[in-house]
Amino acid sequence: MIFNPLVALVLAVLPAHIFAQDIVYDSIHNKTVITGTWATGSKAVQTGSGFAIPSNASFIYPSVTGMSFSFADNMWFEVARYRFNSNATNPGCITGVVGWFHGTYDLVANGSIILTPNGDGYQQIQDPCAATSNFVENYNDTELYQSWRIFEDTTDGFKLHLFEFDGSPLPPMFQVSTTPQMLPTEKLRDTTESTTTSSRKRSLLRRSTNAGVSSTVCLALTVGASAMSLLALVL
Ligand SMILES: *[C@@H]1O[C@H](CO)[C@@H](O)[C@H](O)[C@H]1NC(C)=O
Numbered sequence: 001m002i003f004n005p006l007v008a009l010v011l012a013v014l015p016a017h018i019f020a021q022d023i024v025y026d027s028i029h030n031k032t033v034i035t036g037t038w039a040t041g042s043k044a045v046q047t048g049s050g051f052a053i054p055s056n057a058s059f060i061y062p063s064v065t066g067m068s069f070s071f072a073d074n075m076w077f078e079v080a081r082y083r084f085n086s087n088a089t090n091p092g093c094i095t096g097v098v099g100w101f102h103g104t105y106d107l108v109a110n111g112s113i114i115l116t117p118n119g120d121g122y123q124q125i126q127d128p129c130a131a132t133s134n135f136v137e138n139y140n141d142t143e144l145y146q147s148w149r150i151f152e153d154t155t156d157g158f159k160l161h162l163f164e165f166d167g168s169p170l171p172p173m174f175q176v177s178t179t180p181q182m183l184p185t186e187k188l189r190d191t192t193e194s195t196t197t198s199s200r201k202r203s204l205l206r207r208s209t210n211a212g213v214s215s216t217v218c219l220a221l222t223v224g225a226s227a228m229s230l231l232a233l234v235l
């Protein structure tokens with residue numbers, strides 16, 4: 001690839017959308033700002049002091065399943081989740097997963113959100129059919145949300161929609177507060193000691209999001225490089 005100051009100059013004056021499809025964050029895309037705390041349905045699961053106790057990698061179990069995301073102005077996020085995964089081959093083996101992690105987020109110009117974990121996240125797996133039925137393990141996956149929208153519902157107020165790395169929608173989350181309720185935005189747990197008691201069951205967890213992010217970043221870089229080479233030819 002030829003890269004000279006002239007090309008740099010041309011690149012600088014070209015609008016950014018020639019290289020990437022930028023999202024316009026207007027009130028049609030998001031009726032309000034994403035900062036604050038959001039929670040699904042009953043709002044029984046919420047980020048902050050009522051859910052996770054990182055110092056001893058434990059949880060205050062909510063009464064029902066759900067998820068909650070918080071986003072702060074200083075670009076920190078926190079996620080709290082409690083869900084059941086059913087097993088099609090073995091309907092009796094419903095796995096409960098309760099998880100917490102925090103870190104920093106990016107609102108990418110193309111409309112995606114990337115959550116980069118801080119390294120102190122963890123999750124507890126309850127699997128009635130496994131040899132070790134209840135264990136805690138570290139959770140430090142980078143998560144990509146392909147897009148997001150915020151609508152205003154006449155009865156429920158502001159509603160955040162997140163779409164997963166593959167485009168599938170998460171259940172809508174409603175605004176709990178405009179100021180994020182989060183645990184301190186710093187490392188809250190020493191992860192040098194492993195909290196895991198079973199290695200066999202770990203393979204059940206999907207680990208694809210990390211790989212997904214890095215491969216698409218590579219693709220984006222390649223596309224960017226080709227655009228620059230083309231420009232060099234034109235000049
Ligand atoms: C939509 O989100 C963007 C990016 O965070 C923000 O700058 C903008 O103010 C939001 N729009 C509204 C209507 O709040």
Ligand SMILES: *[C@@H]1O[C@H](CO)[C@@H](O)[C@H](O)[C@H]1NC(C)=O
Nearest residue numbers: 052053054055056057058059
């Ligand atoms: C973790 O710490 C909290 C608060 O200090 C305590 O109430 C809880 O029993 C502890 N849990 C475990 C599993 O040690």
Ligand SMILES: *[C@@H]1O[C@H](CO)[C@@H](O)[C@H](O)[C@H]1NC(C)=O
Nearest residue numbers: 087088089090093095129204
């Ligand atoms: C479902 O249950 C079967 C049999 O116990 C097990 O082999 C399989 O790994 C389970 N699948 C998931 C996704 O948990």
Ligand SMILES: *[C@@H]1O[C@H](CO)[C@@H](O)[C@H](O)[C@H]1NC(C)=O
Nearest residue numbers: 116117118119120140142191
């Ligand atoms: C957690 O993931 C982040 C982002 O990939 C990485 O920078 C960090 O080193 C990881 N921390 C641990 C403890 O694995």
Ligand SMILES: *[C@@H]1O[C@H](CO)[C@@H](O)[C@H](O)[C@H]1NC(C)=O
Nearest residue numbers: 108110112146213216217220
């Ligand atoms: C936005 O860019 C990131 C890389 O920065 C990429 O992983 C993601 O797939 C892109 N999103 C869309 C909707 O193209």
